[in-house]
Amino acid sequence: MNRIIVCMKPVPDPKHWDKVSMDPETKTLKREGIPSVMNPLDKHALEAALALRESHGGEVVLLSMAPPFAKTTIREGLAMGADRAVLLSDRVFAGSDSLATAEILAAGCRWIGDFDIVLCGNLSIDGSTAQLCSQLAEMLDLPNVMHVTGLEGTAADGTLTIIQKIENGYVTLASGFPVVLSVRKELNKPRYIPFTGILAAESKEITMLSNTDLCVGPECIGLAGSPTKMAGLELRKFERRKEKLEGTVDDIVKKLVEKIYQCGVIEC
Ligand SMILES: Cc1cc2nc3c(=O)[nH]c(=O)nc-3n(C[C@H](O)[C@H](O)[C@H](O)COP(=O)(O)OP(=O)(O)OC[C@H]3O[C@@H](n4cnc5c(N)ncnc54)[C@H](O)[C@@H]3O)c2cc1C
Secondary structure (H helix, E strand, O other): OOEEEEEOOEEEOHHHHHHOEEOOOOOOEEOOOOOEEEOHHHHHHHHHHHHHHHHHOOEEEEEEEOOHHHHHHHHHHHHHOOOEEEEEOOHHHOOOOHHHHHHHHHHHHHHHOOOOEEEEEOOOOOOOOOOHHHHHHHHHOOOEEEEEEEEEEEOOOOOEEEEEEEOOEEEEEEEOOOEEEEEOHHHOOOOOOOHHHHHHHHOOOEEEEOHHHHOOOHHHOOOOOOOOOOOOOOOOOOOOOOOOOOOOHHHHHHHHHHHHHHOOOOOO
């Protein structure tokens, strides 16, 4: 194995989703100031890449398109074991939809070069379109397999055995290289980050690239280059109703059970 690229999207930490707001003009989410975490499925993609590296050698490179603050999240991936990272960051990328993001990530893959596999998560927990992986494969003119639940390393004939989940079962595929895959969480259990990994990550390289390096046409990137136009976006507000039940323990339990029935959580 030569090189595996893992696309890693920093997403707003679900613990802080109450702080996500909306830009009324661009109708895009404002994520500034909200701590980021690695998109959960991308951890599974990274685990798969690390396991392949352990059995077949090669290099694992993280690839992200995100603002510069994403470096903290990228370090987590480096601490988990990736060799280095490439962060694509430029104000002209802001507002990119999935197609424009795929254009930029494809340019990033070409810039890195000489890769055998590009691994993605099946979907992100914020955008959740599940479009990125196939768009990326199309732009790189490579085969694409989604819903990967098993990767069995290279067979004797030099192919990769891939198990793909379909509606009523599983398909086993043999693929040559390079190939673009997106994974489901059943694929593996991401490893814990060791303390030594955290220390090692500090000295690993994060290469920052702008569009001056990638040269993607302005008509393909940012809001202007995004065919998806948001007609509207509404954030649901959840307000908790607080009520204190008073009395003896028996009274409180009785009132609580009545309320649970009233809410329809349990039917009589
Ligand atoms: C009009 C419009 C404007 C938008 N403006 C912004 C904006 O200003 N800022 C913003 O952050 N988002 C913006 N978005 C959201 C952004 O388009 C999506 O987050 C992005 O296109 C990826 O889509 P997704 O998360 O649904 O990907 P999915 O297909 O659900 O993701 C699958 C996998 O693709 C990979 N992946 C996805 N995105 C990235 C990435 N950026 N870097 C590396 N790997 C990735 C990951 O491996 C992920 O698990 C905008 C969307 C629209 C429609």
